[in-house]
Amino acid sequence: DTGVSQDPRHKITKRGQNVTFRCDPISEHNRLYWYRQTLGQGPEFLTYFQNEAQLEKSRLLSDRFSAERPKGSFSTLEIQRTEQGDSAMYLCASSPPPGGVTDTQYFGPGTRLTVL
Amino acid sequence: DQQVKQNSPSLSVQEGRISILNCDYTNSMFDYFLWYKKYPAEGPTFLISISSIKDKNEDGRFTVFLNKSAKHLSLHIVPSQPGDSAVYFCAASAFVGSGGSNYKLTFGKGTLLTVNP
Numbered sequence: 001d002t003g004v005s006q007d008p009r010h011k012i013t014k015r016g017q018n019v020t021f022r023c024d025p026i027s028e029h030n031r032l033y034w035y036r037q038t039l040g041q042g043p044e045f046l047t048y049f050q051n052e053a054q055l056e057k058s059r060l061l062s063d064r065f066s067a068e069r070p071k072g073s074f075s076t077l078e079i080q081r082t083e084q085g086d087s088a089m090y091l092c093a094s095s096p097p098p099g100g101v102t103d104t105q106y107f108g109p110g111t112r113l114t115v116l
Numbered sequence: 117d118q119q120v121k122q123n124s125p126s127l128s129v130q131e132g133r134i135s136i137l138n139c140d141y142t143n144s145m146f147d148y149f150l151w152y153k154k155y156p157a158e159g160p161t162f163l164i165s166i167s168s169i170k171d172k173n174e175d176g177r178f179t180v181f182l183n184k185s186a187k188h189l190s191l192h193i194v195p196s197q198p199g200d201s202a203v204y205f206c207a208a209s210a211f212v213g214s215g216g217s218n219y220k221l222t223f224g225k226g227t228l229l230t231v232n233p
Contacts, residue, residue, distance in 0.1 A: 042226055093221075107152070110159045
């Protein structure tokens with residue numbers, strides 16, 4: 001299967017701990033997105049990478065959140081000092097070059113975070 | 117302020133009949149629209165999309181209609197099958213940012229479709 005993969009699928013942590021999630025996009029896709037979905041809501045945009053450059057960050061991404069894509073391939077999303085309000089499904093998506101409004105984003109299975 | 121609205125939280129239809137899911141948007145800058153299907157504990161799966169230069173796009177049992185003047189789109193599923201039971205999300209995008217092409221998606225809250233055998 002050559003779709004978007006995310007690891008881990010589930011993460012349970014205690015409030016105040018740090019967590020890191022990984023996303024591996026479809027191999028030829030140079031654009032990568034992170035979204036967050038809470039119960040009863042649609043996914044909400046967090047941040048976007050084109051190759052290794054982080055080009056946009058949502059105001060939802062507080063200082064406790066950091067995302068990287070060091071070699072333009074996989075990406076990591078780290079949450080420091082987790083809070084109960086961080087409990088959500090974290091979704092990664094990728095889309096191919098060359099760019100243009102008609103490009104479709106393909107999503108991974110998500111990482112379900114529960115903060116106790 | 118929700119820019120993409122799916123006003124029906126749920127819809128129930130009989131197998132073989134048509135399912136019509138509706139979506140309204142407020143941002144006139146949106147020019148590309150997508151429908152995703154989502155099962156519990158999985159990520160959204162892309163179904164079908166439409167560019168603002170078209171008013172209809174068809175792919176097998178799925179057809180999306182776009183009415184730009186009304187800022188309204190709909191997804192038709194004909195015939196509906198029990199395996200279609202899932203949450204359907206409408207999403208829209210517009211060019212944002214600088215330094216390259218980037219198109220974040222804005223999603224509605226979803227509609228739970230149940231297709232009864």
